[in-house]
Amino acid sequence: MFIAFEKAVLIMGLLRLLSGSIEIFAAILMLRLNDIEKALVVNSSLALVGPIILISTTAVGLFGMTEKLSLFKVSCILIGVTIIFIGIKSE
Template identity: 45%
Template sequence: MGLPDGRPALFVRPLRTGYCFVMLWYGTVGRALQVNGLLALVGPFILVSVTALGLTGLAGEVRLWRVALVVVGVGLVLYGSRP
């Protein structure tokens, strides 16, 4: 997941490491599950944000029905990834 040169990993790995330290700092299983749930929300948020940025950049160059098709596709991915 990400570009071949590993740039996205430079942003994600410190975030995950920080979450690990927060889980250890709280020291309870319940809090660790809450922090893990928060971490699970970050991925879809980044997916939607990057897709929205890309669509706004391409909005003048791409037909409206193709933009709608991408939005529907992202919605289906998010729907399919729900627990």
Template identity: 45%
Template structure:
């Protein structure tokens, strides 16, 4: 049962990353389609929401899958690290 659960989490993590990559590729195509620097900057700004959201979701899924194997404080350290990454790259 646990293996089944972990497999679904792994598929969810990979699926989120594929979705994120697809959004990035579509955004690049839209930038080329519109051919405007102003539109490209607007599209890029919208992408700024996608990256951190996917990072948090994928990390959370991974920690959920490892919850039975990791001590609580280690999960807190990982989530704190994600928080520091987000804080460090804020605009």
């Protein structure tokens, strides 16, 4: 039985699998290193991966939906994402 996935959904799923694999690898690395300082460095590195995967997955999803959404709705989503980034930016 062959299951056909929509391209955007497949990419989003693969990005999430990649993210999860990186998280599992980091957990194993922390256990192997068995040092609190090194574990904190590994954990801090994960702080970069999470947002990058989130933004990439969201972007792929939005590009996949652009043909189904009006220009106004896409603009509202982009404005909303921009406001979220402005809100979380620490000064």
